[in-house]
Amino acid sequence: MTKKTNEKTVKPEKTRRNFLTWIWFGLGTLALIEFGGVVIAYLRPGKRQKKSAELGAIIDAGRVESFALNSATAFVRGKFYLCRLEDGGFLAVSRKCTHLGCTVPWLNKEKKFACPCHGSAFDIRGEVINSPATRALDIYHLFIENRMVKVDTGKQIKRSGFRADQVVYPKKVKA
C-alpha cells in the first residue's frame, strides 16, 4: 500500500552519478562473465584429447580371411567390436551402450549385444533390438588395405540407425 505524501515525491533523476554507477555495474558484470568463461575454458578438455586420438589411432584388426561370417571379435585396445555380417561385409561398432555408457558384451550363442546395466540389446549391425537404448551403437571408420582390415579409432561416427552404406566389403578375390 503506497502512502500518499503531501509533498511532491521526488523521482530519482538520471544524474551523471547514476549513469556512471550503471556503467560500473555493467562493466563489472562483463568482467565477471569473462572470468567465468576463462575458468571454463581452462577446465575444458581440448587439445590434449585430439593429440592422443591421432597417434596410434588406426588399428590393424587382422586379415579379411581371419574373420568368420556372422561373428563379432572384441578389440580391447580400441574399445570396439569388429563385426563381420552374413554377406561378408565389415562393421566396427563401439562397445559403449548408447543408453548410459556401460560396456556391452557380445553373446555369441544368441548373436547379439546385451547390456548388463539396464537390459538394452543390439544386433550384429549395432541396431537396437531392446530398449531402453534408443540409438544404434556408434561405429568407427573402417577400411581395407591389402586384405588387412583397419579401423580408425580416432574417427567415431554417431548414427541414428543402420544404413547399408556403412558396411565395408572386401574386394572380390579372383578365383
Next chain:
Amino acid sequence: MSLFQRIRYSIFPGTLGPVKDRLDYRRFFNSLFLHFRPRTIPERTLRFTLTWGLGGMAVVLILLLFGTGILMKFVYQPFPDKAYASILHLQRDVLFGQFVRNIHHWSANILLVVVFLHFLRVFFTGAFHPPRQFNWVIGFCLFLTVLMSNFTGYLLPWDQLSFWAITICTGMLEYIPGVGLWLQRLIRGGSEVGVATLSNFYAIHTAILPALLITFMPFHFWRVRKAGGLVIPRSPEEDSEIPGEAVPGIPNLILREVVTALVLMALILMISAFFNAPLESKANPGLSPNPTKAPWYFVGFQEILLHLHPLMALFLIPVLMIVALVSIPYIQYLSSTEGVWFASVAGRRSARYAAILALVATPCGILLDEYLIDFAAWMPELSPAISDGLIPFIIILAVTFGIYLLLKRSHSANKNESVQIIFVFFLIAFIILTITGIWFRGSGMRLVWPWAV
C-alpha cells in the same frame, strides 16, 4: 606475576582476576564461546524433540569427514593406475588406515541421512517462514554441496562400483537438452571416464566443495542467530508470541550439544570399528557389472529413469523439484505456523492421509508401468520423448493433482497445509522409488524380491 602467569593471561585476558563462583564460565570463555553460542536462549528450545540435534550432528559429521579426509590425502593417489592400490595400501599397511577410511565412509553416508532429516524437520516445524526464508535457500545449497561431495568422493576408490556408477551418472548428463553433451565432456574431462575425470573429481571433492562448505556453513549458522535462534515449539492451540523463560546458554545449551556430539561420535566410531567400507575389484572399463546402479542417494532418479524418458527423468523432473523446493518459503502463507509440528491438527491429519495415499499409489504405479503399460509400443507413431515421457508425466501430475484436491477439500486445508500435503505426497513417493531401486532391482534391472538381489 611469574613468567607462566604472564604468558597465560596474554592468551586468556578474560581470566585475569578471581573466579567468583563455579558458574562464572562467562568470563572464562569470554573471548571464544560467546561468539559461537548465544548468551541466553528460550528454555523451550532446549527440548531435544524440537530439532533432534540434527543440525549439530551434521556439523560433527562434517568435522569428522574433514579430519579423516585430510588424513587420507596423505596416502591416496588420484591417478587411475595408482588410486586403487593406494587404498589397499591405506587399509593394509597404514596404522588405523582401514579405520580412518571406514569413519569417512560411514560419516559420509550418515551425513546424507542427517541433513535430509534436518531438512524435513525444518519444513515440518515451519522454520522457513520469515525471517528464515533465505536461510532455507542457503540450507538447500548446503544440501546440494553435501550431495556433490558424496558423488565426487564415490569415484575416488576407482573400483568396479565407483567407475561404473559414475559412468552411468555422467552418462545421464547427455540427455539434458542443449548443453548436456558439453556438460558431460566438461565434467568427465573428455568423452570417457578416465584420468581427467579422476583429477577433476579429486579437485572438486577435496578443494572446491570443502571451500563452499566452509563459506556457507557459518552463513547458515549466523542466519539462525539473526532470526533469534530456533523456532519456539508450541502446540497448535497456543499463541505464537510467547517465547517463555530465557536461560543462559552456558551450561544449558553447551552441555546438551556436547553430549549429542559425543554420543554421535561414539556411534560412528563403533560402526567404523566393526563394518568396513566397501571395496570391490579394481575398475575394469571392459566389463560392466550386472546390475550397475547409481549411488544409493541417486537410485530414486535411476528408478524414475526406468519408467520415464530421460528428458523427463533427468532434466524436467530434477529442475522442477529444485525450483519447487527452493520456492517453498516464498509462497504467501496466511500465517506463520512456525513451531507447530505439521502446521496444525488438521495438517497432521491430512499429512497422514497424503502419506498413506502415496504409499499405495507409488508401488501401484511402478508395477503398472513395469508389467502392463507400454505407451511406446501402443503409440509407435509418436516420438519416445512423448509416448514414454510427456504422456506418463502428465498422467502422474493429473493423479497427484486429483489426490491433492481430494485431500484439500476433505480437510479444508489452508495454504500451509496444502503445501504440506503435496510435499508429503512426493516425499513418500520418492522414498518408495529409492527403496525399490536399492532393494527390488536385480540382474538386468528387473523387478525382483529383495532376497534375490
